[in-house]
Amino acid sequence: MEIIARGIRNTVGFDWHPVTKTLYFTENGRDWLGDDIPPDELNKWTKKGQHFGYPYCHGGELLDPEFGKGKHCKDYTTPKWKVTTQRS
Numbered sequence: 001m002e003i004i005a006r007g008i009r010n011t012v013g014f015d016w017h018p019v020t021k022t023l024y025f026t027e028n029g030r031d032w033l034g035d036d037i038p039p040d041e042l043n044k045w046t047k048k049g050q051h052f053g054y055p056y057c058h059g060g061e062l063l064d065p066e067f068g069k070g071k072h073c074k075d076y077t078t079p080k081w082k083v084t085t086q087r088s
Contacts, residue, residue, distance in 0.1 A: 004050075005041060006052070007056070007077075008026045008027055008043070009030065009055070010027060011026060012026050013025065013026045020088055022044060024043065024080070025042075026040050027043055030055065033058070033065070035070075037058075037059075039058075040082075041081070041082060042079060052061040052076060053073065056071040058072040059082050060079050061073050
């Protein structure tokens with residue numbers, strides 16, 4: 001067993017690109033920050049040691065109010081796509 005990435009919460013789905021073999025995975029955002037925040041994410045793993053932000057940063061730009069003190073979102077791998085809810 002080998003750890004290839006950190007800072008990932010509740011991955012529901014993942015798959016490898018059929019040609020490049022790049023790993024893509026979804027991540028459900030942290031609970032108890034609001035109805036629509038933080039967003040869920042689609043992430044792309046490209047190298048060993050990447051950190052995707054959890055529990056310090058969510059959606060690539062939202063510092064966690066409890067765990068993000070002294071941290072910076074720019075220090076973590078940003079999601080390729082943020083899944084947001086559209087309300088009418």
